[in-house]
Amino acid sequence: MSTDANEGRGGFEEFEVIPAVDIQDGEVVQLVQGERGTEKTYGEPVEAARRWIDAGAETLHLIDLDGAFEGERENAAAIDAVIDTVDVPTQLGGGIRTAEEAIDLLERGVDRVILGTAAVETPEIVAEISEEHPGSVVVSLDAKDGEVVVEGWTEGAGLSPVEAAERYADLGAAAILFTNVDVEGRLEGVATEPVRELVEATEIPVIASGGVATLEDVRALADAGAAAVVVGSALYEGTVTLAAAQDAVDGTE
Structure with missing residues (x-):
């Protein structure tokens, strides 16, 4: 990958493949x-994390x-167990609605908090925490x-990802996590153009998520300028391995 493609990746020194541990019940x-x-x-969250x-x-x-x-x-106990067990950085989202709660999580050992609905409804929360x-x-x-959709992807927010990204970069956000719900979890491939548009519109890193099914998908998101990619179904189903996904990008740099 060219040096230019790595510019603007902020805290991500190199492209990173991040496994998803999504918890329900x-x-x-x-x-x-x-x-x-x-x-x-x-299966069980701590086992998956390990x-x-x-x-x-x-x-x-x-x-x-x-x-x-x-x-x-709702899954605070399960997530606390993961945080207490692992020795790598964690980023946590889902149900974080106040600055106080976010700050408490950060002080308890979470490295980055992910804000969706709260950031859309109350943008100043980003600056307060930052x-x-x-x-x-x-x-x-x-x-x-x-x-952009909120409330567990059930309600439209009336703005585009590019419009939103510009707002949050100004408020001190460290990164944007962009999930393309249209392809999420389907294992049918990624849509790179929305990622590229977002990367070009903001100075902060963009973490891509949604649709990764192959090593080519990982390379495509890296080539689109993403700083990292979150991968879930493809890893759990074994269609790609974490090592191969990381090597697929490392080998092009």
């Missing part, structure tokens, strides 16, 4: 296009899916048909 699951009732379960660390994960992506839908952190813990806020911009 205390179990690791993967949803198709974010819809409840489509989930496939993959598996990915043993496979070489440098960061874990933890999501409380019940929290994302209900607005309260002032106390610089570099700790990832804003989640989840999009369906080109529109």
Whole structure:
């Protein structure tokens, strides 16, 4: 990969493949296009976390899916168990609605908090948290048909990812987590153009998520300028391995 493609990656010195540990009802699951009732379960969260660390994960992506839908952190105990067990950086989202809660999580050992609904409804929360813990806020911009969606991907926010990214960069966000809900969990490939547009529109790193099924998908997102990619279903189903996914990009640099 060219040096130019690595510019603007902020805290990500090199492109990183981040395993997803999405938790619903205390179990690791993967949803198709974010819809409840489509989930496939993959066991216990601490076991999954250890598996990915043993496979070489440098960061874990933890999501409380019940929290994302209900607005309260329903899987706090399971997530606390993961944080207490692992020795790699973690980024946590789902049900974090206040600055106080985010700051408490950061002080308890979470490295980055992911804000979706809270950031859209109350943008100043990003600045409030970032002032106390610089570099700790990832804003989640989840999009369906080109529109940012909130409340567990059930409600449109009336703005595009590019419009939103510009706002949060100014408020001190450390990165944007962009999930393309249209391809999420389907294992049918990625859409790179929305990622490229977002990368070009903001100075902060863009973490891509949604649709990765092959090593070519990982390379395509890296080539689009993403600083990292979150991978879920493809890893759990074994269509790609973490080592191969990372090597696929490292080998092009």
